[in-house]
Amino acid sequence: MAYTSTDLGPSLPLLASGKVRELYEVDSKTLLFVASDRISAYDVIMKNGVPNKGKVLTLMTAFWFDYLPKQIPDLKTHFLGLKVPGTVPIQAKTQLHNRSMLVRRLKIFPIEAIVRGYITGSAWSSYKKTGEVNGLKLPEGLQESQEFPQPIYTPSTKAELGQHDENISVERAAEIVGAKYAKRIEELALRIYSVAKEYAKQQGIIIADTKFEFGLDEETDDVVLVDEVLTPDSSRFWSAKTYELGRSQESFDKQYLRDWLTSNGLKGKEDVEMTEEVIQNTASKYTEAFQILTGQTLDGAV
Ligand SMILES: Nc1ncnc2c1ncn2[C@@H]1O[C@H](COP(=O)(O)OP(=O)(O)O)[C@@H](O)[C@H]1O
Ligand SMILES: [Mg+2]
Structure with missing residues (x-):
């Protein structure tokens, strides 16, 4: 069964609810970050969920x-652990098992740190029209899905629920968060992407692009990696085995759902109910990506 809404009763105050997650307050410094089985595409949440997606x-x-802090020793993350706190009501404990994380409560920078290693999606559309992506001039003659000579950083705004993110220049990002933090965010995003890309490639997944979020630890002035990281929801994962230049790629992410919505005239519509087949196919993409990347089966891991 899919777990599409969470209710933890009065013991844990609900601070925020996003497209996929609920954030609860554990104490002044700690949050419970719960991933539901909700799925969104084109910024709209589907009516039904995908079983185990949150896990x-x-x-x-x-x-x-x-993995990441072992490779990048100065990287700080918000992650505190997978333990379900004792204040969670007993009936919710099993549901939260492996779908909740304890995280540090931080001030979130209002930009999305997007890194692209391969040209696809909106970047490909923009390049075909103008030869540029986010105002960055790119080499001529790139083909669809081609790897960039260097990964590129293309920040966007972080839209409120129901709004769309907007691509911004690196200069605009610096105006929003301040030059010092903008620089650090860019540097970290590019380093994390490179480390992850190397690892994933060995396992058989190409991380074509991804989105990070960062927060500020106001006590230490550290820029900290937050949110979910390097999942099929926040990234484009392609199969390295079937990768071919000059066309769109088979992917492990929401592309399958997006294609289904588009071909059925449902793109951007509210209250769409996915068919059983769409749910099953999406679920198996997510579990397959997990298995390839971590080398563990989902059943084994939970
Ligand atoms: N450590 C943290 N402290 C406070 N907020 C966080 C932290 N980590 C992530 N968040 C926020 O929690 C939300 C995650 O919920 P999600 O459903 O993914 O939202 P969205 O619809 O914005 O993607 C995001 O808005 C993210 O910025
Ligand atoms: Mg999110």
């Missing part, structure tokens, strides 16, 4: 929060 996202994020 895949949580465990994959936890995997990266373990």
Whole structure:
């Protein structure tokens, strides 16, 4: 069964609810970050959910929060652990198992740190029209899905629920968060992407692009990696085995759902109910990505 809404009763105050997650207050410094099985495409949440998706996202994020700081010693993350706090009502404990994380409560920078290693999606559309992506002039003659000579950083605004993110220049990002933090965010995003891309490629997944969020630890002035990281919701994952230049790629992310919506005239519509087939196919994409990336089966991991 899919778990599309959470209710933890009066013991834990609900601070925010996003497209996929609920954030609860544990104490003044700690949050409970719960991934539901909700799925969104084109910024709209589907009516029904994808069973176990929240667990895949949580465990994959936890995997990266373990792996990344080992490779990048000065990287700080918000991750505190997977333990379900004692104040969670008993009936919700099993549901939260492996889909909730304890995280540090931080001031979130209102930009999305997007890194692209391969040209696809909106970047490909923009390049075909203007030869540029986010105001960056790119080499001529790139083909669809081609790897960039260097990964590029293309920040966007972080839209409120129901709004669309907007691409911004690096200069605009610096105006929004301040030059010092903007620089650090860019530097970290590019380093994390490179480390993850290397690892994933060995396992058989190409991370074509991804989105990070960062927060500020006001006590230490550290820029901290937050949110989910390097999941099929926040990234485009392609199969390295079937990758071919000059066309769109088979992917492990929401592309399958997006294509289904588009071909059925449902793109951007509210209250769409996915068919059983769409749910099953989406669920198996997510679990397959988890298995390839972590080398563990989802059942084994939970
Ligand atoms: N450590 C943290 N402290 C406070 N907020 C956080 C933290 N980590 C992530 N968030 C926020 O929690 C929300 C995650 O919920 P999600 O459903 O993914 O939202 P969205 O619809 O914006 O993607 C995001 O708005 C993100 O900025
Ligand atoms: Mg999110």
